[in-house]
Amino acid sequence: xxxxxxxxxxxxxxxxxxxxxxxxxxxxxxxxxxxxxxxxxxxxxxxxxxxxxxxxxxxxxxxxxxxxxxxxxxxxxxxxxxxxxxxxxxxxxxxxxxxxxxxxxxxxxxxxxxxxxxxxxxxxxxxxxxxxxxxxxxxxxxxxxxxxxxxxxxxxxxxxxxxxxxxxxxxxxxxxxxxxxxxxxxxxxxxxxxxxx
Numbered sequence: 001x002x003x004x005x006x007x008x009x010x011x012x013x014x015x016x017x018x019x020x021x022x023x024x025x026x027x028x029x030x031x032x033x034x035x036x037x038x039x040x041x042x043x044x045x046x047x048x049x050x051x052x053x054x055x056x057x058x059x060x061x062x063x064x065x066x067x068x069x070x071x072x073x074x075x076x077x078x079x080x081x082x083x084x085x086x087x088x089x090x091x092x093x094x095x096x097x098x099x100x101x102x103x104x105x106x107x108x109x110x111x112x113x114x115x116x117x118x119x120x121x122x123x124x125x126x127x128x129x130x131x132x133x134x135x136x137x138x139x140x141x142x143x144x145x146x147x148x149x150x151x152x153x154x155x156x157x158x159x160x161x162x163x164x165x166x167x168x169x170x171x172x173x174x175x176x177x178x179x180x181x182x183x184x185x186x187x188x189x190x191x192x193x194x195x196x197x
Contacts, residue, residue, distance in 0.1 A: 011169040028190070089141065089142055089143055097141045099161065101160060117146070154178060160173075
């Protein structure tokens with residue numbers, strides 16, 4: 001999150017602050033193939049790798065961590081893909097627990113820890129036998145969590161911090177799960193009386 005002199009506050013995922021569209025819903029834009037409402041270029045990884053738990057990085061201007069893009073970019077996912085996400089808490093201008101919530105799916109909590117996630121060592125901590133199944137998870141203060149889910153529900157699904165104030169600041173994004181190959185795995189059309197945004 002960043003604080004500006006005008007007191008606007010930003011939060012981000014992969015250095016993108018998510019902005020909800022104003023002219024129509026994401027799902028309607030996807031279903032009706034309307035362009036200009038969102039893009040599907042949400043980055044797979046943070047553009048800058050740094051010591052996420054070092055509070056001094058808030059003031060490191062060479063990293064440019066506090067200036068985030070205000071975008072409506074989604075992550076496009078093939079139907080029935082396995083999706084694994086590392087949720088890394090940062091110490092930018094303060095450390096706080098973030099209860100991350102995923103719409104449309106339950107996920108498995110593979111591991112959690114403190115400090116910076118280290119894929120070379122922390123994957124050994126993954127619980128692949130009986131992981132917790134959740135739809136909301138508190139990312140530890142100054143830590144990380146790894147979640148995994150099967151993208152078997154077509155549509156547009158939001159993942160965001162469940163602290164209400166962090167939502168308008170941009171701490172979220174959405175997954176666009178493509179249709180599968182069968183009628184049962186295809187997004188049904190909206191009803192004729194579906195209210196317009």
